[in-house]
Amino acid sequence: MERRDTRDYAVWSIAIALVLLFALIPVVWLLSISLKPPSEVTDGRFIPASFSLDNYKSLFEGGFSNSPFIKPLINSILIALITTVIAITLASFTAYAIARLEFPGKRLILAGALAIAMFPPISTVGPLFDMWRALGLYDTYPGLIIPYLTFSLPLAIYVLVAFFREIPWDLEEAAQVDGATPFQAFRKVILPLAAPGVFTAAILVFIFAWNDFVFSISLTSSDASRTVPAALAFFTGESSFTEPTGSIAAAAIVVTIPIIVFVLFFQRRIVAGLTAGAVKG
Amino acid sequence: MSEIVLDGVTKVFDDGYEAVKDMNLDIGDGEFMILVGPSGCGKSTALRMIAGLEDISSGELKIDDEVVNDRSPKDRDIAMVFQNYALYPHMTVRENMGFALKLAKVDKEEIDRKVSDAAATLDLTKHLDRRPANLSGGQRQRVAMGRAIVRDPKVFLMDEPLSNLDAKLRVQMRTEVARLQSDLKTTMVYVTHDQTEAMTLGDRVAVMRAGVLQQVGSPGDLYSRPRNLFVAGFIGSPAMNFMIGQIDGGKLKLPIGEVDAAGVAGAEHDGRVIVGIRPQNFEDATIVGEAKEERGIIFEADIDLLESLGSDLYAYFHVETEGIQSDQLADLVASRLEETGAAGLREGQEQVVARLEPTSEVRRGQKAQLWADTAKLHLFDAESGERLGE
Numbered sequence A: 001m002e003r004r005d006t007r008d009y010a011v012w013s014i015a016i017a018l019v020l021l022f023a024l025i026p027v028v029w030l031l032s033i034s035l036k037p038p039s040e041v042t043d044g045r046f047i048p049a050s051f052s053l054d055n056y057k058s059l060f061e062g063g064f065s066n067s068p069f070i071k072p073l074i075n076s077i078l079i080a081l082i083t084t085v086i087a088i089t090l091a092s093f094t095a096y097a098i099a100r101l102e103f104p105g106k107r108l109i110l111a112g113a114l115a116i117a118m119f120p121p122i123s124t125v126g127p128l129f130d131m132w133r134a135l136g137l138y139d140t141y142p143g144l145i146i147p148y149l150t151f152s153l154p155l156a157i158y159v160l161v162a163f164f165r166e167i168p169w170d171l172e173e174a175a176q177v178d179g180a181t182p183f184q185a186f187r188k189v190i191l192p193l194a195a196p197g198v199f200t201a202a203i204l205v206f207i208f209a210w211n212d213f214v215f216s217i218s219l220t221s222s223d224a225s226r227t228v229p230a231a232l233a234f235f236t237g238e239s240s241f242t243e244p245t246g247s248i249a250a251a252a253i254v255v256t257i258p259i260i261v262f263v264l265f266f267q268r269r270i271v272a273g274l275t276a277g278a279v280k281g
Numbered sequence B: 001m002s003e004i005v006l007d008g009v010t011k012v013f014d015d016g017y018e019a020v021k022d023m024n025l026d027i028g029d030g031e032f033m034i035l036v037g038p039s040g041c042g043k044s045t046a047l048r049m050i051a052g053l054e055d056i057s058s059g060e061l062k063i064d065d066e067v068v069n070d071r072s073p074k075d076r077d078i079a080m081v082f083q084n085y086a087l088y089p090h091m092t093v094r095e096n097m098g099f100a101l102k103l104a105k106v107d108k109e110e111i112d113r114k115v116s117d118a119a120a121t122l123d124l125t126k127h128l129d130r131r132p133a134n135l136s137g138g139q140r141q142r143v144a145m146g147r148a149i150v151r152d153p154k155v156f157l158m159d160e161p162l163s164n165l166d167a168k169l170r171v172q173m174r175t176e177v178a179r180l181q182s183d184l185k186t187t188m189v190y191v192t193h194d195q196t197e198a199m200t201l202g203d204r205v206a207v208m209r210a211g212v213l214q215q216v217g218s219p220g221d222l223y224s225r226p227r228n229l230f231v232a233g234f235i236g237s238p239a240m241n242f243m244i245g246q247i248d249g250g251k252l253k254l255p256i257g258e259v260d261a262a263g264v265a266g267a268e269h270d271g272r273v274i275v276g277i278r279p280q281n282f283e284d285a286t287i288v289g290e291a292k293e294e295r296g297i298i299f300e301a302d303i304d305l306l307e308s309l310g311s312d313l314y315a316y317f318h319v320e321t322e323g324i325q326s327d328q329l330a331d332l333v334a335s336r337l338e339e340t341g342a343a344g345l346r347e348g349q350e351q352v353v354a355r356l357e358p359t360s361e362v363r364r365g366q367k368a369q370l371w372a373d374t375a376k377l378h379l380f381d382a383e384s385g386e387r388l389g390e
Helices: A002-035 A054-060 A070-100 A106-118 A122-135 A141-166 A169-177 A182-193 A195-211 A214-219 A228-232 A245-267 B043-051 B093-103 B108-122 B137-149 B167-184 B195-201 B219-224 B229-234 B327-340
Strands: B004-012 B018-027 B032-036 B058-063 B078-081 B155-159 B187-192 B204-209 B212-217 B241-248 B251-254 B257-260 B271-277 B282-284 B296-308 B313-320 B349-356 B367-373 B378-381
Touching (some): A002 A245, A054 A245, A070 A106, A070 A141, A070 A182, A070 A195, A070 A228, A122 A141, A122 A214, A141 A195, A141 A214, A169 A182, A169 B078, A182 A195, A228 A245, B004 B043, B018 B043, B018 B212, B032 B043, B032 B195, B043 B078, B043 B155, B043 B187, B093 B108, B093 B137, B108 B137, B137 B167, B155 B167, B167 B195, B187 B195, B195 B219, B212 B229, B229 B271, B229 B378, B241 B349, B251 B271, B257 B296
Parallel strands (some): B032 B204, B078 B155, B282 B349
Antiparallel strands (some): B004 B018, B004 B058, B241 B251, B241 B271, B271 B378, B313 B349
């Protein structure tokens, strides 16, 4: 038995190592490029011959007004956060109603949400471009937040419906008998218990908004609202003859950091078994 | 003062299912009222309508002379204990118990005081800062009760609060509930499917079947004068035995012998009747005293099975009788067959249970002389199942 356990352990370790390697090599490569001095970026070495932070410095050079990176970074953070907050607020109300109430058109709403989530974003870009120009939303925060909501809300609703359904209805009735209004019952009993679901949905929405390139490149024209993924495409080299490879790599590393922080921060709250002990069984 | 009046209360669900039909019930101030019946009889729905968790389709519900049909649960001043406790898992015991008071904006010291008092009553003081997940079943149950009593509400509603506990704990908590109610003197409505709980706890018991209230009365009343076959079969453990009898020319003919109809309540008219006799009204004929012997009959029975509980001896035998056709008994019989495992009975036989003195010498598989107290027979109309005579 023990030998088999050891062998299983070894096999699993190798498998996990392979997956990690596969996932991390591009990241490590980016890190490696970003740490090379600009002159060695194209030397083809995986491990840099010498280390330099020049690429990172170049990102922030010129301060707020001249740096090609700072304003997009702020845009990215604000747009992703605002999208997340709005999406989670709306989705939690919607999901709660879908999980708890019987109303006509419930299936239609769920099916519609799913259909929208499956819609290829690129096909909406053209019409949106024209509409936003006409409405004055082109190159503004709402101009990006609205399409992000369109595609992230269905996802958030689906995740939250699944979590809300897990919460025993009795708890809500108990709260009502205890004197809570329906909204109080929702806010003080249901929502805290659905917290893992809320955080899961929040992470998914945030990552979706943070990673988007298609909308950002098409619906913005300046640093007023351009987010980092799109801004990277506008990076220029030292002169018009040098590729900005190093600074793009450095920027890519920098924009990964908020995601990691965000996930680590919320992951601690996704505690399994939070509802254990509510009701018997 | 908190009196509950149900006046023609009816519940029809959206799918057309009528869960509670025209229920009329007066629950007095401070009374301990039990709603009892088999599962699906509408007792929980009735309770939930009183709580306001279920709309009332028609009829009126009054608490303290005020019609509360359209009031939400929070405006009815009721507390409820749920079958599965429904404790808030993200709150400590203290927060669980104080939640209602906090919502009512009672000040903090007052909440602390009330929670501590209730915790002391329920022996929960040590556990106030733990979460429900870390409590045993009995402790969770007590927290659920504590959550109800800290509020000092007009009415307590309990929905099978003990059904999730193991047998020993259930008996213990049963006495606890009885004590609480007599201390608090608050009106209490208690739903259970367990007739033992109903009989031991309630001031009055309301028996329900298929959404219809069958009989309301004190436990003693229900036991000695069940209004119909269903109540007769449901109340009492082991359940009442039934057989077909024929009244003919002043004689009541039973599968176990013939009795003078004059001595049996309700045997005025000739015809077929359903006769009920409780296990307690049998005895081993060799033990029963002469004085008693006179008011009963002695008959011979093949003992199929004996169960000795030490203090009681249950003898199972069968009598030849035509099948009893009554939908009132149908579900009861089915559940009883499950309990006693009376399989193997042929058509035209009914199983009978007799409680005998433990000193009896009857043996399994042998013939025995048994005595039946015919003064304690219950007669029911063979068609309607209604009780005959007083």
